[in-house]
Amino acid sequence: MNRKEFLKVCGGSCLGLIGISLLNQSCTGTHYVQSTVINDQLPVLKSEFTEIKKNKTELRKYIVVKSDKIEQPIIVYRKSENSYEAFLLRCTHQGIELNVNGDILTCSAHGSEFSNKGEVIQGPADQKLKSFTVSSDEKNIYIQLI
Template identity: 25%
Template sequence: MSIFKAILGICDTKPLAETAWESRDGQAIVDLKAATMLTAKGGAAYLKGKGLEKPVLVVRGQDNKLYAYQDRCTHGGRKIDPVANEGKLKCCSVNHSTFNYDGKPLSGPAKHDIKRYETTESSGRLVIKIT
């Protein structure tokens, strides 16, 4: 990530196409066949709009599990990106707070966990319970 992107808080993670997911009844439901960026370990996308109060980051972890988080650092409110091949997340700011997959801070100025959402995977769909 360049210093310019860090100053502006610009992440590398791209939004998931609106046709690949829906939001209803307090859940975001992702069609995993349409979400090709989530197939490889370290792959990520974010969900925004469709009635979601805050953006949601979805990451395919190094352990091959799917994780979902409120896409906001608890220090400065910037978005979050996965760190390639390291099994952690980082804030897209100059300070680069990092978090483990449980959402707990590992380094940087963030002192609070990022919100992690409960996920279930079934029949080619990822269901994220937004609470």
């Protein structure tokens, strides 16, 4: 391998590592959960809201739930131990999947923004996000799809 080939291989590898590192950083803020629809509900363990940080147990403010049966993910905000709000991550302008930035949900297509209550902060979208009723028991929450 000559010098030029070596630099080409190393440069490509370094760019790949940087890309993976950036991807990991962008993913660490949002916790994704896969669930299966049972009787028109998506059950999710309450423990999915728990995370260990520096040997301390903390509670996530939200998680994102995915399922094969729904086109786009659902974000679930934890308001208290038995109070949750869930919204479809689908822009009400033209149906693009929203990006999660903490309490603000943004659409990369035309710039709409939504609050953690599903309300429009910035258009062109002019309708609230689709919301779901969420019930809970001791162990799980249940997102009612219909």
